[in-house]
Amino acid sequence: MPAAGKPYASTSNAPLTDPDSTAARAIFAAIQKKYPKLELVTAWNKPMLKLGDAYVFGLSASSKHLLLAPFGNDILPRVAKKTIGLTVNKKTIQVPLDWKIDTGLLYALINARLEELR
Numbered sequence: 001m002p003a004a005g006k007p008y009a010s011t012s013n014a015p016l017t018d019p020d021s022t023a024a025r026a027i028f029a030a031i032q033k034k035y036p037k038l039e040l041v042t043a044w045n046k047p048m049l050k051l052g053d054a055y056v057f058g059l060s061a062s063s064k065h066l067l068l069a070p071f072g073n074d075i076l077p078r079v080a081k082k083t084i085g086l087t088v089n090k091k092t093i094q095v096p097l098d099w100k101i102d103t104g105l106l107y108a109l110i111n112a113r114l115e116e117l118r
Helices: 020-034 103-117
Strands: 039-043 046-051 054-061 065-070 093-096
Touching: 020 046, 020 054, 020 065, 020 103, 046 103, 054 103, 065 103
Parallel strands: none
Antiparallel strands: 039 046, 046 054, 054 065, 065 093
């Protein structure tokens, strides 16, 4: 969940609407189930996961898709095999709002960043 009183936010800086927020909440719930030490915060008007002072993962939404944003250097090339069929941008992965959550991809993104932080 976002920090108290802070809604999930979209790329337009407006609160996410359903199904945006439903998909975002499900993604963060899946990640936090496996990585409970990650703290959900709102930064730059977007929901983000942090470990201590380091950002690990963020998410933003547009009208037709979500952008998964792993923090770190060269994270996306390390998980390229898991992104086949998805639109991969320079620093984000675009998924449709009705995306069937791929926990394997999410966990790979988080693991790659956590390894980088060690």
